[in-house]
Amino acid sequence: MSHSVLTFLIFTAIALTGCEKNDNVNDTIKTPLLTAHVWNFDKYSMTSTEYQHTIFAMTAALTDVTWSFAANGTWTQSESGLSYAVDYGTWEWNADETKLILGKDTENERIYDLITLTVDVLEIGMLVSEDNTLTIRWVK
Helix, strand or coil: HHHHHHHHHHHHHHHHHHCCCCCCCCCCCCCHHCCCCCEEEEEEEECHHHHHCCCHHHHHHCCCCEEEEECCCCEEEEEECCCCCEEEEEEEEECCCEEEEEEECCCCCCCEEEEEECCCEEEEEEEEEECEEEEEECCC
């Protein structure tokens, strides 16, 4: 009987140790999806049809652009054919993982609303004006 109680206590101690809080900001449910692979630019869209010519030009300019995110909180934007990163910096989630923040507390800080994050799709958006949201779609 004492052997089974001891075994139970050991397994309980191991289980509780595995449940300790990790202070890594990017150790979240969504982080493995975001950092699993390189994201390829797919398209821009806006809620307002007024800027469709701009969207077309922006989409054409980014056809070979990729984003990659690392679990250590860094990200890189690259362009096919270039041997250097076009843009890079830090990234993190807000507290409830509804916003993706690039370059927090820098002059280049960008905050995107997380619209979709699946194994194959990353969609982020930002309010451009009161009635106009820009959505950027990235695919695996």
